[in-house]
Structures are given as structure tokens and as C-alpha cells.
Amino acid sequence: MSLALECSGLRIAYGATEVLHGVELTVEAGESVVLLGPSGSGKSSLLYGVAGFLPPSGGEIRLEGRMIATPRSQEPPERRGVAMVFQHYALWPHLSALDTVAYPLRRSGSDRGAARRRAADLLDLMGVAALSERRPSELSGGEQQRIGVARALAREARLLLLDEPTAHLDAPLRAALVAEIADQQRRSGAAALWATHDVTEALAVADRVGVLREGRLVQVGSPAELYERPADLWTARLSGPASLLALDIVERKDSQAVVVIQGRPHAMSLASDATSALGSAKVLVRPDWAEFGGDLNALVTARWYRGPHTDYRLATPVGELELRQLGPPTASLGDAVRWRLKRGWAL
Amino acid sequence: MGAGRVLALLAVAAIFGVVIAWPLTRLAIEALGSGTAPFIAALGPEGVDAIRNSLLVALTVTALAVTGGFALALLTEHARVPSRSFLLAGILLPLLVPDFVSALGWTRAFGPAGLIDRLTGVELPGLYGPVGIVLVLASGAVPLAYLLIVAGMRTRAEPDLERAARMSGADGAMALRTVTLPLLWPVIAAAGGLIFATTMNTFGTPAVLGRPAGFATMTTRIYSDLAFSSTDAAFERVLGLALLLVAVVVLVVVLTDRLGPRRTERGSIAGPRGATRPAGRLPIALTWTFIVLTVVVPLLALVLTALTRAVGLPPLPENLTFANFGRAIDSRTMPALVNSLLLAGGTALACVALGAAVAIAPGQRWRRRGSGIVSLGFAVPGSVLAIGVLLAFGRSLRDSLLIILIAYVAKLWALAARPIAAALDRLSASAVHAARIHGADGPTALRTVTVPLISPTLIAAGLLVFVFALHEVTISILLYGPSSATLAVAILNVQQLGDPTVTTALSVLLTLLVMLCAIPLFVLRRWWSASLTA
Numbered sequence: 001m002s003l004a005l006e007c008s009g010l011r012i013a014y015g016a017t018e019v020l021h022g023v024e025l026t027v028e029a030g031e032s033v034v035l036l037g038p039s040g041s042g043k044s045s046l047l048y049g050v051a052g053f054l055p056p057s058g059g060e061i062r063l064e065g066r067m068i069a070t071p072r073s074q075e076p077p078e079r080r081g082v083a084m085v086f087q088h089y090a091l092w093p094h095l096s097a098l099d100t101v102a103y104p105l106r107r108s109g110s111d112r113g114a115a116r117r118r119a120a121d122l123l124d125l126m127g128v129a130a131l132s133e134r135r136p137s138e139l140s141g142g143e144q145q146r147i148g149v150a151r152a153l154a155r156e157a158r159l160l161l162l163d164e165p166t167a168h169l170d171a172p173l174r175a176a177l178v179a180e181i182a183d184q185q186r187r188s189g190a191a192a193l194w195a196t197h198d199v200t201e202a203l204a205v206a207d208r209v210g211v212l213r214e215g216r217l218v219q220v221g222s223p224a225e226l227y228e229r230p231a232d233l234w235t236a237r238l239s240g241p242a243s244l245l246a247l248d249i250v251e252r253k254d255s256q257a258v259v260v261i262q263g264r265p266h267a268m269s270l271a272s273d274a275t276s277a278l279g280s281a282k283v284l285v286r287p288d289w290a291e292f293g294g295d296l297n298a299l300v301t302a303r304w305y306r307g308p309h310t311d312y313r314l315a316t317p318v319g320e321l322e323l324r325q326l327g328p329p330t331a332s333l334g335d336a337v338r339w340r341l342k343r344g345w346a347l
Numbered sequence: 348m349g350a351g352r353v354l355a356l357l358a359v360a361a362i363f364g365v366v367i368a369w370p371l372t373r374l375a376i377e378a379l380g381s382g383t384a385p386f387i388a389a390l391g392p393e394g395v396d397a398i399r400n401s402l403l404v405a406l407t408v409t410a411l412a413v414t415g416g417f418a419l420a421l422l423t424e425h426a427r428v429p430s431r432s433f434l435l436a437g438i439l440l441p442l443l444v445p446d447f448v449s450a451l452g453w454t455r456a457f458g459p460a461g462l463i464d465r466l467t468g469v470e471l472p473g474l475y476g477p478v479g480i481v482l483v484l485a486s487g488a489v490p491l492a493y494l495l496i497v498a499g500m501r502t503r504a505e506p507d508l509e510r511a512a513r514m515s516g517a518d519g520a521m522a523l524r525t526v527t528l529p530l531l532w533p534v535i536a537a538a539g540g541l542i543f544a545t546t547m548n549t550f551g552t553p554a555v556l557g558r559p560a561g562f563a564t565m566t567t568r569i570y571s572d573l574a575f576s577s578t579d580a581a582f583e584r585v586l587g588l589a590l591l592l593v594a595v596v597v598l599v600v601v602l603t604d605r606l607g608p609r610r611t612e613r614g615s616i617a618g619p620r621g622a623t624r625p626a627g628r629l630p631i632a633l634t635w636t637f638i639v640l641t642v643v644v645p646l647l648a649l650v651l652t653a654l655t656r657a658v659g660l661p662p663l664p665e666n667l668t669f670a671n672f673g674r675a676i677d678s679r680t681m682p683a684l685v686n687s688l689l690l691a692g693g694t695a696l697a698c699v700a701l702g703a704a705v706a707i708a709p710g711q712r713w714r715r716r717g718s719g720i721v722s723l724g725f726a727v728p729g730s731v732l733a734i735g736v737l738l739a740f741g742r743s744l745r746d747s748l749l750i751i752l753i754a755y756v757a758k759l760w761a762l763a764a765r766p767i768a769a770a771l772d773r774l775s776a777s778a779v780h781a782a783r784i785h786g787a788d789g790p791t792a793l794r795t796v797t798v799p800l801i802s803p804t805l806i807a808a809g810l811l812v813f814v815f816a817l818h819e820v821t822i823s824i825l826l827y828g829p830s831s832a833t834l835a836v837a838i839l840n841v842q843q844l845g846d847p848t849v850t851t852a853l854s855v856l857l858t859l860l861v862m863l864c865a866i867p868l869f870v871l872r873r874w875w876s877a878s879l880t881a
Contacts, residue, residue: 053510077513078521084514090507094529103525107516155515 004029004159004191005050009059012042012049019045021215022059027159027191029064032182034194034202036226036238037212043195044087046212047161050193051084052077064158078107083155083190085165085181089144091136097123097147098132104155122150125184142173149181153188160185162194166201174198178205199239203227211235227286229271229345236284236347241311243285245319245344249278259283261296261341262317272346283344287311287324292331294340300331314339359704366757367724370735377738378586388580389587397568398591404480404553404564405546411485413539415637416492417531421523422634424500426626434631437638439494441487443862444646445818447551447839448854450483452645454555455652455851462648465661476560483552486641488542495541499534500527540603544596548728550821554839565592566730570824573734589731600726646858653851675852682830683837684856690748690823690833691816694755695763695809701756702763702808714771718764725761729821732757737826746828754822759815763808770804771797810868817861 005027012020020042027033035043048054050061052074061069063082068075083104091100098119105115123129126146136144145165152160165181166174182205185192196202202209203223211219211226219231230236233244250265251258257270270283298314298321310329314321314337323339331337378385388394419438428434441449456462457471464470473479508530512522550566557567565588572581651662653671660666676684724732736754744750774797782792820835827836834857842850
């Protein structure tokens with residue numbers, strides 16, 4: 001059995017309110033799966049259910065093939081062999097960083113000396129060896145979470161649960177720590193289940209992404225699938241910037257199509273799930289799927305310089321379009337510009 | 348600082364001087380002025396007895412109440428309990444029953460010819476004496492310990508901290524030992540210190556249950572020396588005992604406060620809150636048994652006695668009557684009731700006004716310092732405070748409500764000042780800054796932003812002081828005169844005459860009055876915490 005985690009028909013309820021409505025989710029050994037969803041979508045509840053802090057009200061959870069939770073019986077958290085990094089760090093105010101990281105090692109039977117030596121190694125690994133005698137109140141958020149990660153690694157679990165580990169950190173710190181956590185997780189060989197509401201984080205670290213909406217998994221797939229072929233408009237907007245154009249499709253062959261814009265035919269690559277119908281359609285366009293040049297007309301209505309690239313909002317005859325171009329701005333507000341459509345995703 | 352603010356601060360300082368500083372100074376002068384005589388008197392055989400008894404009772408009560416409170420806190424906070432709100436009401440109910448009323452209830456329930464004796468022929472051995480005193484005081488202190496420990500659990504031992512321990516491989520007991528308990532030690536110590544201090548200071552229960560058995564504590568010894576002997580030696584013993592009492596209590600409060608809640612940096616809470624694991628049957632059954640035995644049965648016995656035509660009759664329908672209440676309200680108790688209400692009302696208004704005055708103190712540091720100094724009055728045992736007030740104002744204000752009012756304000760000022768200062772601390776500075784930047788001057792910002800935001804706290808603080816003043820007896824028993832007796836004093840006096848029906852009728856009246864005033868407190872508390880989390 002190469003599945004690290006298997007949730008089938010998982011339901012979780014707080015009293016009479018059900019927050020997860022039958023979730024099917026698997027995580028393979030060593031795989032990194034990210035749960036993406038807005039707050040209140042059930043990400044944390046799913047994690048806490050797997051951890052053993054919330055009993056399922058329906059369905060079951062298996063870890064490496066072993067049944068650990070059904071509505072009737074649940075294995076206590078400490079016997080599931082799962083580690084967790086908490087959103088608010090959950091560091092113990094009365095313990096130093098070293099004792100905090102040594103804690104799981106002590107619980108799994110190491111003697112004090114060995115546990116502390118290993119803990120010191122792990123703190124070093126996370127780049128916080130110098131802080132080993134500090135208590136949480138003397139540490140910044142980023143430092144606290146590094147210790148939280150070291151503690152989770154010390155558990156030497158086959159599955160690592162990460163509950164928005166960087167949600168409370170400043171943006172520049174966030175990307176660096178996320179990369180580091182993902183790196184350590186891969187090295188340890190443990191599978192990971194992350195929860196996040198940050199799409200760039202999700203796309204960057206996931207082998208697969210599961211999109212949660214109001215307690216239901218609405219799409220599971222690779223990051224590229226999610227970005228290029230979102231299941232619906234809601235998922236599309238959650239998984240990155242997107243524009244919706246109203247196009248008239250006159251010809252389709254495989255992934256190529258001819259659409260009519262401004263009365264003229266226009267060739268583009270167009271993917272869709274099942275339908276190959278012609279006629280008017282809503283077509284999703286990511287900012288990098290259109291470019292300046294070409295023979296279509298538009299008016300620049302907004303412009304944001306982002307450093308490596310510039311984002312524009314264009315008013316076109318087929319709808320409002322967001323377009324991204326590398327480099328500094330080349331057009332100003334109110335300019336009439338020319339553009340071309342390279343690809344789209346028909347919803 | 349404006350001139351108005353300076354004047355107001357000076358006025359508050361002057362009132363502090365009159366009600367707290369001067370009486371305590373007066374007591375110190377009197378006691379130290381007579382050299383070592385007070386201490387020699389206090390360490391005579393009767394004094395040593397009283398000291399030993401007080402310490403014994405206070406230590407046992409503290410240990411029992413803290414253990415009970417912690418166990419109940421674990422039950423209600425860590426597990427899902429069926430009919431939780433009823434259970435909480437049962438746990439907290441003793442807070443609303445004056446301790447000497449509980450003691451009376453216990454005598455009617457478990458004493459000779461009490462309810463249980465009548466039904467089963469069993470009575471509680473040692474009810475009159477240390478065992479009874481400890482049981483009544485401990486069961487009365489459990490809700491206080493429970494509340495403090497629950498508050499500590501909520502702010503210090505967040506659920507995620509224990510979850511992190513479970514995720515690290517600790518089982519429930521190990522998580523309790525290595526995470527929950529170490530985090531809660533300061534809170535437990537503070538709760539223990541507070542309960543020790545209140546038990547040392549309490550008068551009503553030892554008076555009701557100790558006196559018949561000749562068991563004197565420091566407070567009842569001080570009372571009987573002051574009230575029944577007029578010798579210099581007795582007065583010297585009063586001074587000596589008072590100073591020793593204040594020394595022990597202040598020492599314990601300071602020590603436990605040192606251990607006590609260090610400020611934690613944690614604010615927000617992650618992860619689902621509230622327990623999902625159902626509680627075991629045995630703990631729930633034990634808790635309900637505890638509530639029934641220590642709260643329901645005594646109160647029921649009290650009410651039945653108050654409703655029974657005459658002592659000795661079984662509480663059967665044909666023997667029930669409301670006549671005792673009519674007899675209870677007579678020319679002695681009616682003025683006492685009026686006195687109690689006037690005193691409680693006056694104390695509440697004065698304490699809220701004085702507590703709110705710290706709002707104009709310049710900055711948080713001064714506010715803290717102010718409410719810290721005022722806490723002196725709360726920490727000093729009631730009987731000691733009363734002696735100080737008696738020494739300072741006894742000559743001019745004897746037999747007036749004013750002298751009791753002074754002592755009450757000294758005692759309860761902190762009770763109002765602390766929550767008000769805390770509410771002001773919670774108030775974000777930006778709320779006032781926003782008012783100022785949008786055109787409000789200082790007083791206008793105070794009136795339109797600060798006061799509306801803390802008004803629930805002001806009302807709650809007032810009610811809290813009112814309730815405390817209403818069932819206060821330690822101070823008033825030492826300060827009352829023929830025309831200034833309070834209802835609580837009247838009950839204790841009638842009780843000594845030995846008429847249980849009238850005593851219990853009065854006790855029921857007083858308890859109902861306290862509960863009536865406390866209901867808005869509970870409602871406000873709910874509304875208040877809701878508005879905070881909204």
C-alpha cells in the first residue's frame with residue numbers, strides 16, 4: 001500500500017453543523033498535497049480530523065492502509081504517528097526552543113541527552129540553532145514557526161500536516177519559509193498535507209492541489225491542471241488572475257479554434273473539458289495567454305507596474321481583459337493598443 | 348494636564364487617604380505604639396488557638412477548593428458535557444449564596460434534626476466545628492477556584508498547545524502533566540492565594556458553626572474580644588491578632604502573586620475550540636452528586652425550614668406557611684434591610700465613580716499603579732480594616748452608616764477599579780485617537796467614545812460591588828450600632844437567639860435579593876463577551 005493517507009466519504013460536523021460533506025482524498029507516500037480554499041472552506045477541519053482532534057461524523061480515514069478513524073472509533077492523536085505544524089505556532093510558553101523540539105523525541109522514548117542532541121541538530125537544520133535557549137515570547141513569528149517545523153520533523157512521522165504554517169508571517173518571509181519547509185519535507189521522505197488560502201504557495205509546493213469549497217472538494221489535480229483547466233469560474237478566480245471573454249466560436253479542431261472578434265476571424269488554441277460546440281461561449285483567459293501586438297483593438301483602463309512584469313487592464317470589444325507583459329510599462333492609461341489572443345479555456 | 352484633571356486626581360487621592368491610608372496608619376500607630384504588648388497578648392493560649400485554627404481551616408479549604416475547582420475545570424473545558432449550562436449553573440450557584448447562609452443551610456440539612464437526619468436518621472458528625480467549617484467554606488470556594496482556573500485555561504493553555512503535545516506523541520495524561528499543568532501553575536497558585544486570603548478573612552461561617560463548639564478563628568476571636576470584653580488586655584489581643592492576620596494574608600497574596608500570572612504574549616487562538624470528546628459517566632455523576640449535596644440540599648433545607656410553621660414539624664404540605672416571612676420582617680429587620688440596600692447602593696456608586704476616575708489618569712502605567720495601590724484595601728482582611736476605621740473614625744461616627752460606608756469603600760474600591768482599568772487597557776488607543784483626529788476634544792472623546800465603550804463594564808462593576816456589599820458581614824459586625832445594623836448582621840444576631848424559622852426566612856430573603864441583583868450581572872457578562880468577540 002503506497003497511500004500515506006486515504007479519506008473516504010469523510011464527513012465532519014460541529015454539533016448539528018456539518019463542515020465537511022463527504023470528502024474523497026488520497027495522499028501518496030512522499031507526495032505533497034495542498035488543500036486550497038478560502039477561510040471557512042473546511043481545510044483546517046480536514047487537517048484536525050486527520051490529526052485526531054475532530055471525530056468523523058461519517059466516512060473513514062486510513063493512514064498507510066491502517067484504519068484510524070470511523071464515526072464509531074478513533075485512534076488517539078498520539079498513536080497516529082502524524083506530525084503537525086500549527087497556524088499559530090502552538091509553541092509551549094514554558095519550554096525553551098530546545099526542549100520544545102526534544103519533546104516529541106522524549107515521548108517516543110529517547111533519553112534526555114539523545115533527544116536534546118537530535119533537537120539541536122534539527123534547530124540547526126532550520127537555521128535557528130542560536131535560539132535554542134529562548135522561549136516563544138522572545139522570538140519573532142518566523143523564528144517561532146521554524147521551531148514549530150523542527151518540532152514536527154522531530155516526530156519523524158510518515159505524514160506531515162501543515163495548517164497554514166505561514167499565514168501570520170510577512171510576505172517576504174513567507175515565500176522563503178514555505179520553500180524551506182517543502183524542502184525539508186521532501187528530504188525527510190514524509191508525505192505532506194498542507195492547508196492554505198494562498199494560491200502562489202499552493203502552486204509552488206504542491207504535487208497535487210485539492211480545491212475545497214464549502215466543505216466539498218471541487219477539483220483535485222496537478223498545479224498546472226488547476227491553473228490551465230479550472231473546473232469552474234469560482235475555482236478559476238481562486239487559482240489566479242483570470243478574465244472572462246464572450247467569444248463566438250466558428251470553427252474547432254482538436255485544441256485549435258477560430259473565433260470571431262471585431263467581425264474578423266481569429267485563430268487561437270482553445271481547450272475545454274468535453275464540449276466541442278460552436279457558437280457563443282464564455283472563455284477564460286489567464287493574463288499570460290494574451291499579448292500586445294496583433295490586430296485587435298483595446299483601451300488601457302488600468303496599469304500596475306510589478307517589477308519583473310507589468311499588469312494591464314484592457315477594455316476590449318469582447319470584455320474586460322487582464323494582460324501581463326514582461327518588463328516595464330510600454331503603454332499608459334487611456335492609450336489605444338493592439339493585442340492578440342493566444343489561448344483560452346472554454347468553460 | 349488640564350486643571351480639571353488635576354483637581355479630580357487630587358480629590359481621588361484625598362478620598363484614598365481618608366478611607367484606606369488613614370485607618371491603616373491609625374491601626375499601625377496604635378499597635379506599634381504599645382510596643383510588644385499586642386503580640387504577647389495575641390500569642391497567649393487563646394490567641395495561639397485562634398491562629399492555629401485559622402491557618403488549619405484556611406490551608407485545608409484552599410487545598411480542597413483548588414483541587415475541586417481544577418477537576419471541574421478539566422471536566423467542563425476538556426470534554427463535552429451533557430446539559431452543560433445546567434451543570435455550570437449548579438457549579439456557580441454558591442457564588443450567589445452568602446457564606447453564613449450556606450452554613451445555616453448546612454445545619455438545617457445535615458445537622459441534628461436536619462432534613463437528612465429526618466429522612467434517613469444520619470447526621471454529619473463534626474458539622475459544628477472544624478470539619479463543618481472546612482466543608483462549607485471549601486464547597487463555597489470551589490466555584491471561585493473553578494472560575495479562575497477556567498479563565499486561566501482559556502488564556503494560557505490554548506487547545507492548540509495541548510494538541511501540539513498530542514501530535515508529538517504524548518497521551519492525554521502526559522499532555523496534562525507536561526503542558527497543561529506547568530502552564531496553569533501560576534493561575535492555580537493565584538487562585539490558591541486568593542482563596543487562602545478570603546478564608547482567613549471570613550467571619551460568617553466560623554461564627555455560625557464554630558461558636559457553638561467553642562472553636563474560635565482569628566476573626567471570631569477578634570469579634571468576641573471587641574464585642575464582649577472591655578479590658579485593655581482584650582483590646583491588645585485584638586490589635587495583635589489583627590496585625591498578624593494582615594501580615595499572613597499580605598505575605599501569601601504577595602508570594603502567590605509573584606508566582607502568579609506572568610503576562611503572556613499570546614492573543615489569537617487557532618484551531619477549533621471546544622471539546623469534542625464526551626465526558627465519562629463517573630465524573631459527571633460525581634459532579635452532580637457534589638452539587639446536590641453541597642448546594643441543592645442545604646438550600647432546599649433552608650427554604651423548607653423558612654416555610655415550615657414551627658421548628659420540629661416535618662415539612663409536609665399542611666405545615667407549610669409564609670407566615671415566617673411576615674414574622675421575619677419586624678421593627679428590627681426592616682430598618683436593617685433598608686440599611687443594607689442604602690449601604691450597598693452607596694458603596695456601588697462610590698466605587699464605580701472612584702474606579703472610573705482612574706480613566707483620567709495619564710496613561711496605562713499610572714492606571715496600573717493606581718489600581719494596584721487601591722488593591723491594598725481589598726487585600727487587608729475585613730476585620731483589620733474595620734478596626735482601623737473604628738480607631739480612625741469611631742469617636743465621631745459611631746453608630747452611623749457612614750462609618751460602615753467608609754470601610755466598604757476601602758474594601759471594595761479595588762473590585763470596581765480593576766475591571767474598569769482592565770477595560771480601559773483593552774480599549775485600543777486608536778479608538779480615542781480616531782475621535783481626536785476627527786474633531787473631538789479630550790472630554791468629548793471621553794464622553795462619546797471611551798465611556799460608551801466601557802459602560803457595560805461600569806454597570807457590571809457596580810453590580811458586583813453591590814452584591815458583595817449586600818452580603819458582607821465581617822466588617823459590619825464590628826462597626827454596626829443600634830441603628831446601623833445591616834440585614835446580614837441582623838440574621839446572625841437572630842440566629843444566636845436560636846429561632847431557625849425566622850433566621851432561615853431572613854436568609855432566604857437576603858439570598859433572593861442577592862440573586863436578583865446578580866441576574867443582570869450574568870446577562871451583562873454574556874452581552875459583554877459577545878460584544879468583545881463580535
